[in-house]
Amino acid sequence: MSLVDFFFHGHDLRFVLLAAAVCLVSAYACITLMRHAKRATGRMQKVWIGISALAVGFGIWATHFVAMLSFRPGFALSYDIGLTALSLLMAIVLCGAGIGLAIWGGKSVDRLLGGAVIGVGISSMHYVGIAALVLGGNLEWNGGLVGVSILSGLVLSSFAVRAGLGTGRYRVPIAVGLLTVAICAMHFTAMGAADFSRCFPIVASGSQVDGTLMSLAVALISFLIVAAAVGGAVLDEADRRRTERERERERHDAARLDEMRSRLELALAHMEQGLALFGPDQRVLLHNQKWVQLLGFPADAVVEGEHIGDLCRAAIEHLGSHGVDLDRAAGEMCAHHLATVQAGGGTTTHSFGHDAALRIQHSPTGDGSWVTTIEDISESKRNEAAIAHLAQHDALTGLANRARFNQLFDAALAAAENGDDNLAVIQIDLDRFKEVNDSYGHAAGDEVLRRMAERLTAGLREGEVVARLGGDEFAALKPFTSMDSLRDFLKRIEAAVFGQVTYQGVMVNTGGSIGVAIYPDDGADRSKLLNNADLAMYRAKAEFDTRICYYEREMDEHARQRRAMAHDLWVALEKDAFDLVYQVQKSVSTGEVTGYEVLLRWDRPGHGLVSPTDFIPLAEETGSIGPIGAWVLKTACLEAASWPEPYKIAVNVSGLQLAQLELVDLVRMVLFQSGLEPERLELEVTETAIIADKKRALYVLRQIKAMGVSIAIDDFGTGYSSLDTLRSFPFDKIKLDRSFMVEVETNEQSKAIIRAILALGRSLSVPVLAEGVETHAQLDVLRDEGCNEAQGFLLGRPGNIDWADLLDPPLSA
Incomplete structure (x- = not known):
């Protein structure tokens, strides 16, 4: 109560309020400048600590002397200049020490101690x-109040500094309030502790200053304090704005980092490749889930911090590389990858069990770390293997194709040359396979080929090879040292080729021709051996009762002769070395000439006349039949157009010619160039030529018949489906094959067949011409049976036409 009474009765309240205002402003300047000093660094931090010390030191000093102006002891006060200056210096120095301790200490206790030092400065200055x-x-002094004043300054200053350097929304107002209370509480409590009742003024000397001058000094200092406060406010606002900007930037950066982190995690999670970051210590720092999955680890496996060597071992173990030394394989793999990283990075591929394959790429980052990506290339490896297999194997049967067979053949030849083994080359060609396709469809033919491949490869032994070279052609290789071994292999092949295949309820019998050539007796290179095995296979095909035929040197001579003949056929075409002869055709009843059949003759240089039955099949095989047939047609039409009598000519057409649509244009062109009437031309076709491609053949024949050219079916009665052929096309003539005339005089069956064919011709209104008539008895039979026409040696041999013969009396005479 004595303090309260002293405060209200011993002071001028106006100056008290002014002192409080000065104290508040100085406290604000101190706190804001102190906070700014805390944010500063280096030398500037010391500068701002000094400025803060000046602000609070002057503030405490000004507050003290403004408050002293409000004090009314009953007499005027004067001050000693030295002690007054010392009080100001002590306030500045001690407050600066306290602020420095609070800022540089950093801890909460350091801030409390720093505030206590400021409290000491306040008390010391007072x-x-x-x-x-x-x-x-x-x-005189009241010791208890003195202690309270000092303690209040210490405690309140400690909490003020702690709050001012702490965090929180209201930290600055709280700190300013506490520091203001600390200064005012200390001053007025200390003033209440002093008893001025026994004091009196003394005359001022030169070392003293009166109250008026002190008021001016205090006013000036107060102005400086206000300026410092304003500066502190500006700095605090700038700091606040900067802090807000920094926080906004931090929030923006944090949001951006979160967004980038989310995108990174999303990208890593959805990468097709596995990705991992290794540190300089060769341990995993970061990875995505795909990386764990590709290495075969469980989904919940934790691999951060794992060494690359441990990962190599676990990958080999998880991905199923069995039958290897795990430690040794893992060590080699780890060393390989580390060497790749140290060499600047690169890509390597590892294959594991169960067809797993990984492509691994390392990319060093420059600080000892590196990024590893893993890509699963198992599917592409399987595709490459499949493509490689397709490139060397037949897609239908799975057997080696021609390219692969040649590789295996060359390898087997090299082994045979370096060893004691012989090598057998076997060519296999299926019989009547085209009939299977024509009769049952290509699906049935494919099934036959697949089943044939299965049977041929069943039980193959080491070194034995079976391949499909194309179509219905197969080939095999057999290294052997004894003929018994070869015969056993051929027996297995024969059993596979000759058998039955059931397809959709249809039973198809299979068979084939097998040719064998043996290294080194039958050839020393692949081409020669294949050619000789092919010759042996064709010999087997030509001989009815032979399934397997071994190559013989006579076959090579025969093949050489055929090649020479084929060459001479082309030469004869170029040199126009063929000749045409004509065999007369006459009416059986009257003996009158009805026409001539055109026959081809070839006088081969150095060999004499060659039978058409020898060179025509060869011409069909070698492809020269087309040009030869065109020459025959053109030459015959030109010659017939020059005859004095308009007799009809019959020209044979090959099956290969009939399969070509160009035959229609050829006939039209020849008729136009020769000027021969279409009614005088007759084309003879065999049933076999029509059956080969019936739809196309009949189309061609209809186009030719529409020109007015006659169409005769030749060799009737020897084909597959004579009646069906006659039903399919309106032929102009039926030519009875010469084979039926051989025994017609003595064999009633032959006579019955001729009688049936003649009856068929009459019922279809198609004339019948009999070939091969060589005796009068044969002619009489034909006459009795009502045959229309005949030709043969009896009626005239093939040759050039002698027009004088036309004046002879007819046979009937």
């Missing part, structure tokens, strides 16, 4: 300032 009063008498 009591030194009281000592600066020039008084007479005896100034």
Whole structure:
């Protein structure tokens, strides 16, 4: 109560309020400048600590002397200049020490201690300032109040500094309030502890200053304090804005980092490749889930921090590389990858069990770390293997194709040359396979080929090879040292070729021709051996009762002769070395000439006349039949057009010619160039030529018949389906094959067949011409049976036409 009474009755309240205002402003300047100093670094931090010390030191000093102006002891006060200056210096120095301790210490206890040092500065400044009063008498003190004043300054200053350097929304107002209360509480409590009743003024000397001058000094200092406060406010606002900008930037950066992190995690999660980051210590720092999956680890496996060597071992173990030394394989793999990283990175491929394959790429980052990506290339490896297999194997049967067979053949030849084994080359060609396709469809033919491949490969032994070279052609290789071994292999092949295949309820009998050539007796290279095995296979095909035929040197001579004949056929075409002869055709009843059949003759240089039955099949095989047939047609039409009598000519057409649509244009062109009437031309075709491609053949024949050219079916009665052929096309003539005339005189069956064919011709209104008539008895039979026409040696041999013969009396005479 004595303090309250002293405060209200011993002071001018106006100056008290002014002192409080000065104290508040100085406290604000101190706190804001102190916070700015805390954010500064280096030398500038010391500068701002000094400025903060000046602001609070001057503030405490000004507050003290403004408050002293409000004090009314009953006499005027004067001050000692030295002690007054000392009080100001002590306030600045001690407050600066406290602020430095609070900022540089950093801890909460350091801030409390720093605030306590400021409290010491406040107390020291006050009591030194009281000592600066020039008084007479005896100034007495209340020790308890002195202690309270000092303690209040220490405690309140400690909490003020702690709050000012702490965090929180209201930290600055709280700190300013606490520091203001600390200064005011200390001053007025200390003033209440002093008893000025026994004091009196003394005359001022030169070392003293009166109250008026002190008021001017205080006013000036107060102005400086206000300026410092304003500067502190500006700095605090700038700091606040900067802090806000920094926080906004931090929030923006944090949001951006979160977004980038989310995108990174999304990208890593959806990458087709596995990705991992290894540190300089060769351990995993970061990875995506795909990386764990590709290495075969469980989904919940934790691999961060794992060494690359441990990962190599686990990958080999998880991906199923069995039958290897795990430690050794893992060590080699780890060393390989580390060497790749140290060499600047690169790509490597590892294959594991169960067809797993991984492509691994390392990319060093420059600080000892590296990024590893893993890609699963198992599917592409399987595709490459499949493509490689397709390139060397037949797609239908799975057997080696021609390219693969040649590789295996060359390898087997090399082995045979370096060893004691012989090598057998076997060519296999299926019989009547085209009939299977024509009769049952290509699906049935494919099934026959697949089943044939299965039977041929069943039980193959080491070194034995079976391949499909194309179509219905197969080939095999057999290394052997004894003929018994070869015969056993051929027996297995024969059993596979000759058998039955059931397809959709249809039973198809299979068979074939097998040719064998043996290294080194039958050839020393692949081409020669294949050619000789092919010759042996064709010999087997030509001989009815032979399934397997071994190559013989006579076959090579025969093949050479055929090649020479084929060459001479082309030469004869170029040199126009063929000749045409004509065999007369006459009416059986009257003996009159009805026409001539055109026959081809070839006088081969150095060999004499060659039978058409020898060179025509060869011409069909070698492809020269087309040009030869065109030459025959053109030459015959030109010659017939020059005859004095308009007799009809019959020209044979090959099956290969009939399969070509160009035959229609050829006939039209020849008729136009020769000027021969279409009614005088007759084309003879065999049933076999029509059956080969019936639809196309009949189309061609209809186009030719529409020109007015006659169409005769030759060799009737020897084909597959004579009646069906006659039903399919309206032929103009039926030519009875010469084979039926051989025994017609003595064999009733032959006579019955002729009688049936003649009856068929009459019922279809198609004339019948009999070939091969060589005796009068045969002619009489034909006449009795009502045959229309005949030709043969009896009626005239093939040759050039002698027009004088036309004047002879007819046979009937």
